[in-house]
Amino acid sequence: MRLDKFLKVSRLIKRRTVAKEVADQGRITINERVAKCSTDVKEGDELTIRYGNKTLTVRVDKIQDSTKKSDVKEMYTILKEIPLQKEDM
Incomplete structure (x- = not known):
């Protein structure tokens, strides 16, 4: 599955x-490799996403084309969540 679609379906990012x-x-x-939006995501991959105020690292557990909001937590496991300090921004 494409990275941009996975992020949307898993609700890690709201819009594709x-x-x-x-x-x-x-x-x-x-x-640990910079990814483009078309990069394939597979089960077992480790994603690191730098948001504006935090860095989130997750492991992909399951790939699904569509999900209900209650089933999203089955798609990934949060490994690390690091809030960014003002100096880091």
């Missing part, structure tokens, strides 16, 4: 266009 923009800015890595 926003996921594409974030990936194009180089703020997403898959297994």
Whole structure:
């Protein structure tokens, strides 16, 4: 599954266009490699996403084309969540 679609379906990022923009800015890595929006995501991959105020690292547990809000937590496991300090921004 494409990275931008996974981020939208898993609700890590609300809209696919926003996921594409974030990936194009180089703020997403898959297994410690900078990822483009078209990069394939597979089960077991480790994603690191730099938001404006935090960095989130998750492991992909399940790939689904669509989900209900209650089923989203089955798609990934949060490994690390690091809030950014003002100096880091």
